[in-house]
Amino acid sequence: VQFTGYLAQLTWPMIAFGWVVNLFQQGAASMKRINEVMNHQPTIVGPELSLQNNAEPLLDQIEGTVEFRHVSFAYGDREVLHDINIKVEAGSSLAIVGPTGSGKTSLVNLLPRMFDASKGQVLIDNVDVRKIPLALLRRQIGYVPQETFLFSVPLAENISYGVEALSTERLQEIMQSAQLTKDVEDFPEGVTTMVGERGVTLSGGQKQRTSLARAIAKEPAILVLDDAMSSVDTHTEADILKHLQRVMQGRTTIIISHRCSTVKNLDHIVVLDEGRIVEEGTHGALLQLGGLYAEMYRRQLLGEELEDTENGDLFPGR
CATH class of the missing domain: 3.40.50.300 (P-loop containing nucleotide triphosphate hydrolases)
Structure with a gap:
């Protein structure tokens, strides 16, 4: 009876130990990939x-x-x-x-x-x-690529990424230029809405307009x-182009x-x-x-x- 009791007490630690070993192996593999990226020498240098x-x-x-x-x-x-x-x-x-x-x-x-x-x-x-x-x-250079990359952070942070400070008024102007204002009004938490990994909660058009807003926020020369x-x-495109005239x-x-x-x-x-x-x-x-x-x-x-x-x-x- 005592042996059975001791064995029962050891069951969970042994399971946990196996889980930790498995987690360690996964972490080691991930760290190896991270090190490969960090140690890679870029071919484009300035x-x-x-x-x-x-x-x-x-x-x-x-x-x-x-x-x-x-x-x-x-x-x-x-x-x-x-x-x-x-x-x-x-x-x-x-x-x-x-x-x-x-x-x-x-x-x-x-x-x-x-x-x-x-x-x-x-x-x-x-x-x-x-x-x-x-x-x-x-x-x-404000560059809006075909494939938009968004972070799993609030919408406002995605727009202001790379910009030191962005006032509320300026953020509203940028969203208006990118035709995002109406969409944001429909979001449950407005500009603080989490967009999810790679913008999973947004439609394709909303992702592109968010990327456009990010480029406008930089106020680039090009x-x-x-x-x-x-x-x-085509109708949304016409509205965007109309508001872009001032930006351009x-x-x-x-x-x-x-x-x-x-x-x-x-x-x-x-x-x-x-x-x-x-x-x-x-x-x-x-x-x-x-x-x-x-x-x-x-x-x-x-x-x-x-x-x-x-x-x-x-x-x-x-």
Whole structure:
């Protein structure tokens, strides 16, 4: 009887010991992966920031002129951009359009140095981006990617991420520009609502608008929107663009979009196909040209007409 009692007393400690051993093994495996990441040497490096480095005053007074000069880029042996030449004057707007896989995202990823060009130069105010410290370079670029990453923190913290201080009034202005205000009013806890891991509680459009609000909050000299409104409907997109006009004033803006309606009012439009510039000009000039852009525009108009027809009543008398 005593033996059975002692055995019963040992049962839970033995189970707990096995659980601790298993937990330790999981932790060791996780720590190994963390160490691999922390010890990895980045391939993209910039000059050290020091008092002798003249990048700090340059970026404090940045005007925002962006130039891609004879730029080519390859993923391994596969070249995806071929001799790209584009210049965006400070304070002006550029649209980059083209079929899927034409190299649009690859091109704008060279600006904040997610990758480096295989050939040619990417310049800001006539200074090669490789000569600018990475932290200073990326501080001046507000980038809204296709795939939005949100943290499991309140909505307001996701918007103000990377910004030292954001007043309530400024937060409301930013949300209005990104067309988030109405959504936030419907949230149970407003701007303090937890968005969940990677924004799981938000819709695709809400995630994109939150990412847009985050970029606006930085007040960057250069704003880059990489198909940032693909998950919103055309009416919401029109409202966002209307409010973005004030944000874009005096700020260099580069917009990638599959919708020609998104970019038709921008200063200059570049059309990419298979990594090459095939057309460029204003919306009106490209329509008159009758090339790839005009074909894309006609297809999109037809798609919108079909959508309106499907949503309407073809036979109102029945």
